Amino acid sequence: MSEIKKIKNLKDFSTSADRFEGANLLCPGCAHSIIVREVLNATNDDLILSASTGCLEVCTAVYPYTSWDASWVHIGFENGSTAVAGAEAMHKALKTKGRLKQDRDPKFVSFAGDGASYDIGFQWISGCFERGHNMMHVVLDNEVYANTGGQRSSSTPIGSSATTSPAGSHSYGEKRNKKDMIAIMAAHGSPYVAQVAPNKWKNMVKAIQQGLNAEGPTFINAMSACTTEWKFAPEDTIAISDLATDSHIFPLYEIIDGKQLNITYRPKNVLPVDEYLAAQGRFKHLFKDQYKFMIKEWQDRVDANWEYLQRREEAKV
């Protein structure tokens, strides 16, 4: 087990040497690179990385450039997690046989968007977790297929307008609610599963370090506010993320060994969901008289979910 990087405060954190480079082609104000930076800077270990097809992959590996300063591979849409799992299995085999040229213990991390994790790559991730590879899967959850023009994914929340579930006179947009991926991955018996947001950097770094140092497959769901598809101004990325975490819409919690649930961030001033919804273009139709009932539905659901999380935390089951 390698040493955990000591990060006491933001000044300590800012001495990190970034292993993710600028002049990638992500949109101005994209939260993806904020998350990637926080993940990579949370450790000084060698890293074996992969990215599934999605915004992050197409924007950071545009031939002839790469934005990654660590070993990084991209294969397909679905198998980013499996690529890393394969590398991990090889590393383990070589180590057991004593054939490693250098005795180094890299960390294995796969990045994928919500499309590549919740829908298309789901079977592969499930396989990795079932086989128990010592790796971490990070989801950059922007709740939509942003790379291909904003189609709905199974992470798209109810009432959101996406290009394949547009809002209009007959529809309030997406009809189904977000899939509870955290619970699904915790049910695989993963030693560490957490939901994080880039605006709470300390929480995030702690979760990443705990995930990287756990034995077995770990899962991180990171909220990634998408300026293009959520339709807000690029400079508001952090403000929107704050609204999401402070209104309990995106609660930050962790599940250890598939059982113990801990809420890792409790907002002091809980905001109503209206503020979060009103700040984004994808929800603007909900404020028409016709669809106003959806806002109440949102508030009730968010409150019920928070209540559920608190009860689960208390019950320790």
Add this chain to the structure above:
Amino acid sequence: MQDNGWNDFEIGSLLRSFNGKAENIATTLQEDRNYSNSNSFTASVADWRIEKPVFNKDFCIDCQFCWVYCPDISIISRDKKMIGIDMDHCKGCGICVEVCPTNPKSLLMYGEHEDEESILAAWPSKDKEKK
């Protein structure tokens, strides 16, 4: 960079981030790294910008919020001090200005063509109404 025709393309491609052997990258700062031409660090997205952030170090408290929330690794911090902005990689999103907690802000957005010296001379003073 060698130009290859369609028929010369390999099925997979390998890009090296650094020239020669690269060790302990996690503890090597950007200025000490030997970047290769295929590292996007050597490219620039400066032409994406409509507005540029201007840094006034007189009001900076080195809180590093701009460093941690910059999506483009364009805030240069060394020895826990914010020392400037990497204008080759800044896309002008404005997050650094939004998260800056000082009063007046030590980072502000200005038009790309505006002269930095006259901006700094006419920097807004403390807003007393804001707490």
